[in-house]
Amino acid sequence: MQIFSGIAVSPGIAEGKAFVIEKGEVNIPKYWLHDRELQGELQRFNHALSLSKQQIQRLKEKIGGKMSYSQGREHILILEGHLAMLDDVAFTERSRNIIATEKINAEWAVAKTLRQIMELFSKIDEEYFRERQNDIAYVMDRVQKNLLGKTDEGTIKTKQPVVVLAHDLSPADLAHLPRGQVIALATEAGGRTSHTGIIASAMGIPAVVGVENLLKHARNGDAVLINGIQGSVILNASTEMAREYRQRKKVYQTTQSHLLAERNLPQQTKDLKKISLTANLELLDEIPFIVKQGAKAIGLFRSEMLFLQSDRMPTEEEQVHYYSEILKKFSPHPVTMRTYDLGGDKLFGQTPSEREANPALGVRAIRYCLQEKKIFRTQLRAMFRASVHGKLRIMFPMICDMNEVYEAKKLTVKICDELRQKKIPFDPNVHIGIMIETPAAVVIADRLAKMVDFFSVGTNDLIQYTLAVDRVNEQVAHLFNPLHPAILRMLRRLTKTGEKYKIPVNLCGEMASDPLFLPVLVGLGFKELSLNAVSLPLVKHILRSLDAKDCSKILKKIFKSNNADASYHFLRKEMQKRFPEEFQEQEREK
Amino acid sequence: MTECRKTVTLINRLGLHVRAATQLVKTAESFQSQVLIDREGFDQVNGKSIMSVLTLAAAKGAKLTFTTRGTDAEKAMEVLVALIQERFGEED
Secondary structure, eight states: OEEEEOEEEEOOEEEEEEEEEOSSOOOOOOOBOOHHHHHHHHHHHHHHHHHHHHHHHHHHHHHHHHSOHHHHHHHHHHHHHHHHHHHOHHHHHHHHHHHHHHOBOHHHHHHHHHHHHHHHHHTOOSHHHHHTHHHHHHHHHHHHHHHTTOOGGGSOOOSSOEEEEESOOOHHHHHHSOTTTEEEEEESSOOTTOHHHHHHHHHTOOEEEOOTTHHHHOOTTOEEEEETTTTEEEESOOHHHHHHHHHHHHHHHHHHHHHHHTTTSOOBOTTOOBOEEEEEEOOGGGHHHHHHTTOOSEEEEETTHHHHTSSSOOOHHHHHHHHHHHHHHHTTSEEEEEOOOOBTTBOSSOOOSSOOSOGGGSSBHHHHHHHSHHHHHHHHHHHHHHGGGSEEEEEESSOOOHHHHHHHHHHHHHHHHHHHHTTOOOOTTOEEEEEEOSHHHHHTHHHHHTTOSEEEEOHHHHHHHHHTOOTTOTTTGGGOOTTSHHHHHHHHHHHHHHHHHTOOEEEOSGGGGOGGGHHHHHHHTOOEEEEOGGGHHHHHHHHHHOOHHHHHHHHHHHHHOSOHHHHHHHHHHHHHHHOHHHHHHHHHHO | OEEEEEEEEOOSTTOSOHHHHHHHHHHHHTSSSEEEEEOTTSOOEETTOHHHHHTTOOOTTOEEEEEEEETTHHHHHHHHHHHHHTGGGOOO
16 A cells, blocks of 8 residues: 555545556657568658647637636647747758658657757757756657557546546546546646645545655556545555545545535524625636535635736736636626735745845835836726625734835825826725735734725734744644734734724735634624635535534634643644544544 | 847746747747757757747746748748847736
């Protein structure tokens, strides 16, 4: 039995036989040719080339018609590059030359050409250009497959349901996965926002990405267990483990059907305290999944994510298009858009002018936007222009200072004036809020409250800045605890400030996605929580079973504690008492 | 047979990445003339071959010397230089 861990990108649990897609590995036949065979061989090569071009062309059209504009456009540009490679004389002429002079078959000649080109690329220092080897290998692999008469469509031919394991799944691979036969996906490459996750969610099957060394150990036909909730992949599980997974799968499926049955029930506690559960959004393609999970509104749209894969700054028109699409999908419910949280290493294809020693404390988010006013203006204008299509809320990230709010608001007023003058329609009642994610903002919350329509607490950064803990640093990650008395006092101070100044205080950190903390957040008086769509059904289920008075009691005890770790265990135990199934399950995992 | 030679600096944000290289190669191919590109420290490459152009690993700020040779050499040079100076249509 081998256990791997990766990033869970589509929830669910699956058990099945492995179908391994080897990385561009085709068995290449090698043979010599007679002189009289050369002409035919060259024709065979030409034919494979034109077939490859047709296939990419078709794929381009398919993507253009199927995917959302932003994602599709990137793929189309990549595919155009691939088409140019198929036309490249450095490839075509060289291969033809090798066939004719060395008198060898086309597959062998292509492999030789590829090796020569790869050698050139592997010497390149700059990562981006060196990595283009992958594009070239991908293109040549297609030519090889066409020479061998293998097509993409035939990649997976199986009657049994399979779990597809691959290094990476290209848009073409994903487009060709036979629906119904593939029950789960796991890849070595990919991150949280990879296509694999989005498409798996859309197909309703679990997926785990970023699983290191998976293909080194996996063989076709291996028994595989995939846990798309925790992000684990298990090869050839022990009977005991397999039994446990089957059990877990049953629990998941029953809870899932229970949970989804609760989709349209009100979001409230047992004693009818309303808490609105909204979803976090990054990419347009996620919207169907988010809606399926029962979210009515968006509490955090990370606006920069939509364009980060692109190599340039999006135009105002493009932004108006996307923002309108999102607003329309959720209208009349609100969509809270966070203005660009850029800076540090997160930039639109730009190279940072100066590398900052400490990006978390550098030019990012609102600081970046106020420095790059043109970019900020364009985004705000686009947001206001889109505002007629639904209920928009705008919020500014990383606020530390009243002047930042003043400057940003001044700009919005100016933009509204311009739009009015030009008779461009917009919603004049757009709510403007700020993210509370620095200790400074908490301390001056009473003053900030007078300037804005709402607060949204970003607990990830707030905890990091307050406890001086980098969550990614393994040495100190255990100190990252939302139940630290300092954090709880801050959160209470914020909800009290909100009550006093009559503005809503929402929460959109990861704390909201973990049902364990729900009694604390309910007890503190948060009225709106924004979470990952994956967690939404479970959090809603727990919410509907909690009693607000009971939550206050739990919170009171935690407030008295001097020890964050002890509080954590106490909370766990309390939740286990109330929800033995949901919380035991996780405990076993750890 | 005319021959032109000119050195230009890449000013678009990403330099000759795949998209820009594709455009450059397509443009070069539309001319009958030969298009050669030199970059210091690299072997001379054929401007009509995308893979060769990519091996120049030319990021923003890279200086490239173009040589065009053929009946439409002047026109080719003019169009190629304009493409680079217009940042390959990227918006900055």
